Amino acid sequence: MNNLRKHFPLIEQYTYLNTAATGLLSEPVFDYQQDKNIDFLVQGSLYRDKEANILTEIREKIAHFFSAEASRVALVPNFSFGFNTLLEGFSAGTKFLLLENDYPSINLAVEARDFNLTYAQIDENLEQNILQKVETEKPEVLALSLVQYLNGIKIDLTFIQELKKKYPQLLIIADGTQYLGTEAFKFAASGIDVLGASAYKWINAGFGNGFFMFSEKAAHQISPKTQGSDSYMGKYKENGLHLLGNLEPGHLNYTNMGSIKIALELQEQIGKEDIEKHLQILSAEAKKKFTHLGLLEESVLNRKEHSTIFNLKGGEKLFQRLTQKDIICSQRGDGIRLSFHYYNTLEDLEALVEVLKK
Structure with missing residues (x-):
């Protein structure tokens, strides 16, 4: 998936975890x-x-x-x-x-x-x-x-x-x-x-x-x-x-x-099955790390499968910290919503987790 990131210029500067709000426009669609x-x-x-x-x-x-x-x-x-x-x-x-x-x-x-x-x-x-x-x-x-x-x-x-x-x-x-x-x-x-x-x-x-x-x-x-x-x-x-x-x-x-x-x-071109597999891996790894940090609600923790959208416990202070670290996400409900798509990587998740740990 890494070679496909070239189609989305914004992710060269930011960790974009906000597809649930707005999906990125690719260069082929823009052209x-x-x-x-x-x-x-x-x-x-x-x-x-x-x-x-x-x-x-x-x-x-x-x-x-x-x-x-x-x-x-x-x-x-x-x-x-x-x-x-x-x-x-x-x-x-x-x-x-x-x-x-x-x-x-x-x-x-x-x-x-x-x-x-x-x-x-x-x-x-x-x-x-x-x-x-x-x-x-x-x-x-x-x-x-x-x-x-x-x-x-x-x-x-x-x-x-x-x-x-x-x-x-x-x-x-x-x-x-x-x-x-x-x-x-x-x-x-x-x-x-x-x-x-x-x-x-x-x-x-x-x-x-x-x-x-x-x-x-x-x-x-x-x-x-x-x-x-x-x-x-x-x-x-x-x-x-x-x-x-x-x-x-x-x-x-x-x-x-x-x-x-x-x-x-x-x-x-990417492959529907490849996208699905990539997102399943990202979702499972994200859920594991967020669970370890105690950031997920019980209704999400107790379900076997999950999407690539997560709402983490946290308020304005955490949201501003993420924003300062160029991590784009949204405040939704009582927490902070993060979402992963096929242009995201495990490295994006690790960058996020490092900020959350602090």
């Missing part, structure tokens, strides 16, 4: 955006005509990368836009199961509507908590983040598959913003009905782009009223209005959306 903006500058409407097929290419790249159907991949400016649009396709009184203190873009959007709500607790028994609520409360929809933004707790994806088999009528909607780009993932086999993500974090595609993948069941069951000229235009929309068109009612920024394709191609 692509520069080239496309120059084309638009000098070509005007001719640029749009030339780029007529780009959205189809992006859709198909996402589908190939995550093992989904291209006809059921929608391009959106960000997760929040797509999720709010999606929620307009549910009738009042629909019963939702949410997670307590999940990412605001999920919970606030659902809570703002006239739905029937119930909640499961996020702790070391997350999966059992969800199962108990499904069995007793019988929700119609489960909406959750695959990885928790505050402490990095990751849902067991095998549990999601088993839950779907046991309760096939339960519609499962997930936010993959803090997950997609960290592991090899196959949407078609996941048991998830709708999976959306903003692409500026672990996919490293910059701002203003995201996507939703959805199952055939979801395509028939969810019907938002959003429409626009682009709801009917382009490949995969020829058969009339459906969920894909509902999620894409108007013009999209070709350059921003195209950045997803370039970012995914870089991950393909």
